[in-house]
Amino acid sequence: MNPDLVIVTTAILVSSASALVGTFLVLRRMALLCDAISHAVLPGIVLAYWLSGGARATLPALLGAAAAGLVTVSLVEWLTRTGRVKNDAAIGIVFPALFSLGVLAVSLYFRQVHLDLDAVLYGEIAYAPLNTLWLWGLELPESWLVMGLLTLLNLLFVLLFYKELKLSTFDAGLAASLGFAPGVLHYALMALVSFTAVGAFQSVGAILIVAFLIIPPATAYLLTRRLPTMLLLAVGVGVVASLGGYALAIWLDASIAGMMATVAGVCFALAFLFSPLEGFLTTRLRRRRQRLEVAARLLVAHLAHHPQPVSEQEIMAEFGWHPRFLRQAREKALQAGWLEARREGLWPTSRGRALGQGPSVP
Amino acid sequence: MTLTQTATLPLEVRDLTVVYREQPVLWDVDLAIPPGQLSAIVGPNGAGKSTLLKAVLGLVPRASGQVWFFGQSLREARARIGYVPQRNTVDWDFPTSVLDVVMMGLYGQLGWFRRPGKREREAAMHCLEQVSLQDLAHRQIAQLSGGQQQRVFLARALAQNADLYFMDEPFAGVDAVTEEAILQVLHGLKSQGKTVVVVHHDLETVREYFDHLTLLNVQVIASGPMEETFTSENLRRTYGAKARTGG
Ligand SMILES: Nc1ncnc2c1ncn2[C@@H]1O[C@H](COP(=O)(O)OP(=O)(O)OP(=O)(O)O)[C@@H](O)[C@H]1O
Numbered sequence: 001m002n003p004d005l006v007i008v009t010t011a012i013l014v015s016s017a018s019a020l021v022g023t024f025l026v027l028r029r030m031a032l033l034c035d036a037i038s039h040a041v042l043p044g045i046v047l048a049y050w051l052s053g054g055a056r057a058t059l060p061a062l063l064g065a066a067a068a069g070l071v072t073v074s075l076v077e078w079l080t081r082t083g084r085v086k087n088d089a090a091i092g093i094v095f096p097a098l099f100s101l102g103v104l105a106v107s108l109y110f111r112q113v114h115l116d117l118d119a120v121l122y123g124e125i126a127y128a129p130l131n132t133l134w135l136w137g138l139e140l141p142e143s144w145l146v147m148g149l150l151t152l153l154n155l156l157f158v159l160l161f162y163k164e165l166k167l168s169t170f171d172a173g174l175a176a177s178l179g180f181a182p183g184v185l186h187y188a189l190m191a192l193v194s195f196t197a198v199g200a201f202q203s204v205g206a207i208l209i210v211a212f213l214i215i216p217p218a219t220a221y222l223l224t225r226r227l228p229t230m231l232l233l234a235v236g237v238g239v240v241a242s243l244g245g246y247a248l249a250i251w252l253d254a255s256i257a258g259m260m261a262t263v264a265g266v267c268f269a270l271a272f273l274f275s276p277l278e279g280f281l282t283t284r285l286r287r288r289r290q291r292l293e294v295a296a297r298l299l300v301a302h303l304a305h306h307p308q309p310v311s312e313q314e315i316m317a318e319f320g321w322h323p324r325f326l327r328q329a330r331e332k333a334l335q336a337g338w339l340e341a342r343r344e345g346l347w348p349t350s351r352g353r354a355l356g357q358g359p360s361v362p
Numbered sequence: 363m364t365l366t367q368t369a370t371l372p373l374e375v376r377d378l379t380v381v382y383r384e385q386p387v388l389w390d391v392d393l394a395i396p397p398g399q400l401s402a403i404v405g406p407n408g409a410g411k412s413t414l415l416k417a418v419l420g421l422v423p424r425a426s427g428q429v430w431f432f433g434q435s436l437r438e439a440r441a442r443i444g445y446v447p448q449r450n451t452v453d454w455d456f457p458t459s460v461l462d463v464v465m466m467g468l469y470g471q472l473g474w475f476r477r478p479g480k481r482e483r484e485a486a487m488h489c490l491e492q493v494s495l496q497d498l499a500h501r502q503i504a505q506l507s508g509g510q511q512q513r514v515f516l517a518r519a520l521a522q523n524a525d526l527y528f529m530d531e532p533f534a535g536v537d538a539v540t541e542e543a544i545l546q547v548l549h550g551l552k553s554q555g556k557t558v559v560v561v562h563h564d565l566e567t568v569r570e571y572f573d574h575l576t577l578l579n580v581q582v583i584a585s586g587p588m589e590e591t592f593t594s595e596n597l598r599r600t601y602g603a604k605a606r607t608g609g
């Protein structure tokens with residue numbers, strides 16, 4: 001089996017599985033909770049590892065992690081519901097507590113065993129091609145099986161319960177009053193997040209999994225205002241991060257998972273700056289255009305009121321404009337066909353004069 | 363006081379108490395809402411009006427009390443009940459369109475798994491027409507004004523096609539035109555024989571808009587037909603000495 005292929009496909013599976021459930025986390029404003037889950041699964045993994053007698057076993061680890069994830073969510077909700085701690089504080093209390101339990105357990109009981117802390121925290125996707133198992137007479141990477149199943153599970157969940165998830169995310173009150181059990185869906189989603197976090201932790205580690213769960217959906221959120229598109233874009237960003245991250249990691253000889261998270265972060269930064277919806281730069285550019293447009297209208301209206309040509313000095317004094325801004329406004333008005341340049345100066349066209357009838361905002 | 367619930371009443375509440383932390387927010391509330399009328403719930407901020415709606419609909423736990431809808435339990439009567447929450451209870455930046463939100467009102471009829479189709483889209487469009495928002499059907503909900511958001515919620519409630527509606531301050535922060543449009547919808551519902559329970563804030567208009575009045579301040583101060591209940595004495599007991607009867 002080609003190791004490059006195994007690594008890249010594993011990454012794509014991890015990011016797809018993560019993006020599908022991560023989208024709903026982002027929309028529920030629970031990004032922080034996902035951080036908590038991804039850390040708190042550690043004691044669950046350790047416990048399962050210990051119970052299963054130290055064998056490298058994926059299934060007990062998955063179950064232990066999912067249990068730990070649900071314990072995290074329940075503890076956070078219980079703390080919040082007592083009304084004595086705010087939600088973010090509750091998360092901040094629960095997850096270091098559980099995580100430190102896990103770290104302690106690892107360092108105390110598993111010093112000699114093959115469960116080293118670095119691998120747990122940062123993962124090592126480069127080992128993905130080495131862990132194989134035999135299935136139907138084929139030697140397959142274990143990560144394909146685990147992450148493939150998880151991707152399928154998340155995909156089925158989102159497809160089957162799309163309508164219910166959307167409703168309970170947007171308006172849990174209505175979902176409850178229509179009998180759609182938003183609480184059950186909530187815990188199901190959290191269980192899947194825990195599953196995904198632990199399935200992925202062998203590849204990308206407990207910390208970087210957050211980059212896969214949150215960054216692609218957060219990027220997609222900046223780019224669209226439609227939920228189906230957001231889901232697709234989130235998966236797309238994950239795929240781009242996997243491919244681009246791997247290529248860069250090979251080229252720069254850097255950590256593969258780290259590079260993938262970096263590329264995802266770069267995607268987010270680009271969307272943040274250039275999104276056609278409300279990108280930081282796009283918005284500023286649009287505002288500038290709009291300001292120029294208003295200035296051009298002002299200029300045309302001003303000229304239309306004067307029978308003689310008006311000097312530039314007069315206009316700049318009248319509006320308090322810089323020469324450069326006047327030039328830009330004049331350019332804009334000429335382009336829009338509101339002004340024409342004659343030998344004796346600038347004249348409003350008939351369209352320009354029609355503008356003066358009143359502020360008609362397109 | 364009868365010991366069996368009256369089957370014809372759309373809503374009957376007995377001994378309802380709700381406690382957030384240690385403080386009772388609703389105390390021993392008894393309520394009977396008459397059928398086919400526009401019914402107002404009025405009281406000062408923090409009186410527990412929103413909590414009353416939520417407790418009745420099972421959205422917050424109740425410490426004690428029983429609730430019947432048309433003589434049935436919430437579970438049995440669920441499909442006949444529509445709820446319009448306060449506008450700020452949802453995230454209006456959610457990536458979805460106006461038509462999509464209105465279609466959510468039809469999810470209850472669809473049940474689990476079934477997806478909305480052409481029929482649902484047409485029904486939702488029809489509801490949008492009733493609140494004059496058909497032109498904004500495909501607009502993203504982030505780009506709506508407060509009054510438009512309120513009308514979207516109203517259209518969604520219409521789509522539910524319920525017999526009993528609960529609305530939490532539908533008139534809050536809307537202009538005169540939208541207020542009139544909402545009132546039209548309420549009258550339309552009433553003429554179809556539906557019952558509407560509205561949390562209302564404006565003492566000036568409450569007498570004109572509604573048939574039945576419940577004055578609430580943790581406890582029910584008074585509840586009954588508008589003319590009998592809307593008295594300065596009752597308002598004083600609800601709001602304290604400062605309340606005005608509004609002419
Ligand atoms: N989730 C909650 N946790 C704790 N206390 C709450 C909660 N929700 C409401 N309260 C308290 O319960 C009381 C009643 O609140 P409620 O929202 O029902 O009042 P309201 O009559 O609807 O007020 P308004 O007119 O401002 O909408 C208030 O004192 C409020 O502080």
Ligand SMILES: [Mg+2]
Pocket residue numbers: 411412413448530
């Ligand atoms: Mg309220």
